[in-house]
Amino acid sequence: MSEPVEGEDFFADDETARAIYRAFARPLVRLEGVEVRVSKSQVAFRARRGFAYAWAPKQYLASDVPVVVSIALPHRVDSERFKEVAHPAASTWMHHVELRLVEDVDRELIGWAKQAWEHAR
Template identity: 50%
Template sequence: MGKQAGLSGAESTPEQVFDGSPEGLKICSAVQRLIARHLQATVRTTASQVAFRHRRGFAYVWNPRRYLKTKVPAVLSIALPRRLESGRFKEIVNPSPGIWMHHLELGAVSEVDDEVAGWLAEAFAAAA
């Protein structure tokens, strides 16, 4: 996926973010391919996440094993202006007015599907 400038000035790679989690790296790559195929987003990798931006961040893939005791290889966090109701989300939080973060635990590349693509497209449009 390549090296990108980090949001905090530090540089990192997706391989470093998902060090020790080859399945997480595959999931992250699948999310990046999906976004690149349909949306004109920029990608920035920091020490903790791979961020996708369109004026502002709209999606973030991160390695939960760096912070939690879990078997989940990757989490996709999607920023939307509204709360989506889906049993697929592990957690939905409202960190600031008009922004709802939807945290989706991903266990396999196959879970990066058409439903996720629709959520990402909505988040991309809202980020403009």
């Protein structure tokens, strides 16, 4: 088992979800100024403001998806990987990605999260 990472207890009921979260969170918590905040509904990664969020759809609906990651960027990114892209504020595009396997956490996904971190600093 790999080293625990802050916030993984949010996914304690699902070993697959916990492993996926760990793979996503590990590179983010190493970034300068990143704070992890755990609430009842999600794990938020913040710099000056939130830039990425991990949550478990099973909390809200019947779903076989272990983890959804939402990444806040100042522009829309087009990719078939996004389940949904929302535009909740003039300066924010929220990109939602369903993660079913640890392998879904790849350079592309972490790259988007790091772009979001850059804009949240």
